[in-house]
Amino acid sequence: MIPERFLEPLEFAANELKGLLRAENEEDARLVQKGLMLFRQGLVYQLRFEDDKVLATVQDVTPAKVELNLEFIHLSECSCPAEGFCRHQTAVFLQLLSKARSVSMWIEEWRKPIKEKQTAKNWGLQRAKDLLKSSGQLKTGYDGWVAGFEESFTELLEKQGEPRPYVLPELFHVYLRRMKAGAPVEQEWKLLYLLIGYVFSFKKLMALSKKYGHGEELIDRYYRHLYQSLMEDSVEIMNKLSVHSLPFAFDQYIEKLKDDSAGLITGSFGLDYERAHLYRLLWTHFFKKKEWREAEIQKLESFIKEESPILPSVAGYVHLHILERNDEQALSVLNVPNHLMTPYMLYWIDYFSANKDWNRMGPYAEAFIHKLRDYLKQSDDYYACMDFTRMAIKAISPYCLECSKMDLYEKALMETLPYSYSDYEYLLFEKGEFIKWADLQAFIGFDIESLGKDRIREISKMEPSILLPLYHQAITAHINMKNRDHYREAVRKMKKLRTLYNKLKRQEDWQLFLELLLEKTKRLRAFQEECKRGKLIDA
Structure with missing residues (x-):
C-alpha cells in the first residue's frame, strides 16, 4: 500500500511526466517502452518510502538504485549513467503508480496527444x-x-x-x-x-x-x-x-x-x-514613405506615454525615428535607464554597420555598452549570457575598428565580464598591459596553473613581479581547502613563488611572507608537515 501522504504527490508527478516525456518524441517513446517492459517483467523491487522520497532498485544489466522525487519529478535520481529521466526511474514510477491506479490508463492518456x-x-x-x-x-x-x-x-x-x-x-x-x-x-x-x-x-x-x-x-x-x-x-x-x-x-x-x-x-x-x-x-x-512613418510615429506616441509601455511598442517607436534620422528623439528614449531594451539595440547596431553609417552609430554604440552590465545581471542563465555577450562584442567590433575606438571596445569587454573573459584576456596580453591582465585574473579567480604555461613564461621574462599576487592568491585558495592534496599543491606553488622573489632580489619579502604564513597556519599540522617535506622549513 502507498502511504496516504504520497497519493497527491503521485498524481502531480503523473501529470508532470506527461509533459516531461513527450509521446511524439521517438527517444521519449522508446524510454517509456523500456521502462514499461522492466515494470511488467517484475524487475522493480525493494520499493520503500523514506521521508518524502520513494526508493527502489531495478534489476537491469546491472542493478540500478532509483530515488523518485514526487514533488519535483525531474529532480529524481538514478545510479545509472544516463542523463535526465531514465528507463529505471520510469519503471519505478510505473510500479508505484500500479499500486494506486491503472498503468494502462496512464499510458493511454500519455499517448493521447499523438493520436x-x-x-x-x-x-x-x-x-x-x-x-x-x-x-x-x-x-x-x-x-x-x-x-x-x-x-x-x-x-x-x-x-x-x-x-x-x-x-x-x-x-x-x-x-x-x-x-x-x-x-x-x-x-x-x-x-x-x-x-x-x-x-x-x-x-x-x-x-x-x-x-x-x-x-x-x-x-x-x-x-x-x-x-x-x-x-x-x-x-x-x-x-x-x-x-x-x-x-x-x-x-x-x-x-x-x-x-x-x-x-x-x-x-x-x-x-x-x-x-x-x-x-x-x-x-x-x-x-x-515619409508620411507613413510620421503617421505611425504619431500613433505610437500614445502607447509610449503609458506608465509601463510594452517593449515592442517602444522598439517600434525608436525604430521609426532611426529610419527618419531623428537620432535625438531615438536616443532620448534609449538613454532612459531601462536595461530591458538592450537586446533590441543589437538590430540597430547591425543596421548602422551594414550601412557603414559610422558617424550616427557612435552614440548608439555607447548607449548600448552602457546598458550591457545591468542587462546581463538580470539573467541566471550562464550560457544565454555567454551567447548574448558574443553577439554584442561582434556587433560593436566593426565600428570600434573602423573608427579606432578601441577604448570603447575595451569598455564593452569590461562591462560584460566574466562572459567576455577570453576576449579581454587576449586583448590585454597582446597589448602588453600585464598589470591589467593580472588584475583580470585575480578578479576572475582562475588558478594560476590554468592560465597557460606560455603566458606565465612570457610574463616571467617581461614583468615577473606581476605574478606575485597571483601566486599568493592561489596559495591561499589551496590552503583554505584544508586537505592533504591541496596542501601539497600550495607547497609546490610556494616554491615557484620563492624562485620569483629570488629573481627579483626580494629574499627578505619572501622570508617575511613565509614566517607570517607559518604563524597563521600553525594549527594546520598537515600543512606544516608538507612544508617540511617540501624543504620550505627545517624538519
Whole structure:
C-alpha cells in the first residue's frame, strides 16, 4: 500500500511526466517502452518510502538504485549513467503508480496527444482538399487573398472549437500548405502573396493564443516554433524582394499590408522580440514613405506615454525615428535607464554597420555598452549570457575598428565580464598591459596553473613581479581547502613563488611572507608537515 501522504504527490508527478516525456518524441517513446517492459517483467523491487522520497532498485544489466522525487519529478535520481529521466526511474514510477491506479490508463492518456495530432492532421488535410474544391477560381487582389487566408485559418484551426495546444502545429502546417496552394504563378507576385500570408498568419496565431488564454509557458512548450518559422520565412521573402525594384502595381498591396501590420507591436502579448523584429523589418524594407512613418510615429506616441509601455511598442517607436534620422528623439528614449531594451539595440547596431553609417552609430554604440552590465545581471542563465555577450562584442567590433575606438571596445569587454573573459584576456596580453591582465585574473579567480604555461613564461621574462599576487592568491585558495592534496599543491606553488622573489632580489619579502604564513597556519599540522617535506622549513 502507498502511504496516504504520497497519493497527491503521485498524481502531480503523473501529470508532470506527461509533459516531461513527450509521446511524439521517438527517444521519449522508446524510454517509456523500456521502462514499461522492466515494470511488467517484475524487475522493480525493494520499493520503500523514506521521508518524502520513494526508493527502489531495478534489476537491469546491472542493478540500478532509483530515488523518485514526487514533488519535483525531474529532480529524481538514478545510479545509472544516463542523463535526465531514465528507463529505471520510469519503471519505478510505473510500479508505484500500479499500486494506486491503472498503468494502462496512464499510458493511454500519455499517448493521447499523438493520436489526436494524427486525427487532427487527417481531418485538416481532408478539409484543405474540400476548401480547394469549393473555392473554384482562386481569389485575387489583396482583399481576396486575405479573405482566403481568413477562411482557411478559421476552417482548419477553429472549426472544431478550441484546438488543443499540442495539435496546433499539425493543423497549422496543413493551413500553410493550403495557403501556399493558392499562390499566384508569377514569381514576384508569389513572393508578395507569401509575405502577406505570413504576416497575416503571425497575427492570426497571436489572436488565437490570446483568445484561448495560452500563456508563454504553454506556447514555448508546444508551438513557439511556429511564430519563429513565420518570422524567418518572412525575412527570407523580404530579402528576395528587396534585391529588385518593386513594380508600381505592388504599391496598393504594400499600403494595405502596412495598415494590417499595425497590431503586431501594440497588443499586450508575449513573444516580444519576434513581433518587434518582424515589425522593424517591414518598416525598413517596405513601408518607406515619409508620411507613413510620421503617421505611425504619431500613433505610437500614445502607447509610449503609458506608465509601463510594452517593449515592442517602444522598439517600434525608436525604430521609426532611426529610419527618419531623428537620432535625438531615438536616443532620448534609449538613454532612459531601462536595461530591458538592450537586446533590441543589437538590430540597430547591425543596421548602422551594414550601412557603414559610422558617424550616427557612435552614440548608439555607447548607449548600448552602457546598458550591457545591468542587462546581463538580470539573467541566471550562464550560457544565454555567454551567447548574448558574443553577439554584442561582434556587433560593436566593426565600428570600434573602423573608427579606432578601441577604448570603447575595451569598455564593452569590461562591462560584460566574466562572459567576455577570453576576449579581454587576449586583448590585454597582446597589448602588453600585464598589470591589467593580472588584475583580470585575480578578479576572475582562475588558478594560476590554468592560465597557460606560455603566458606565465612570457610574463616571467617581461614583468615577473606581476605574478606575485597571483601566486599568493592561489596559495591561499589551496590552503583554505584544508586537505592533504591541496596542501601539497600550495607547497609546490610556494616554491615557484620563492624562485620569483629570488629573481627579483626580494629574499627578505619572501622570508617575511613565509614566517607570517607559518604563524597563521600553525594549527594546520598537515600543512606544516608538507612544508617540511617540501624543504620550505627545517624538519
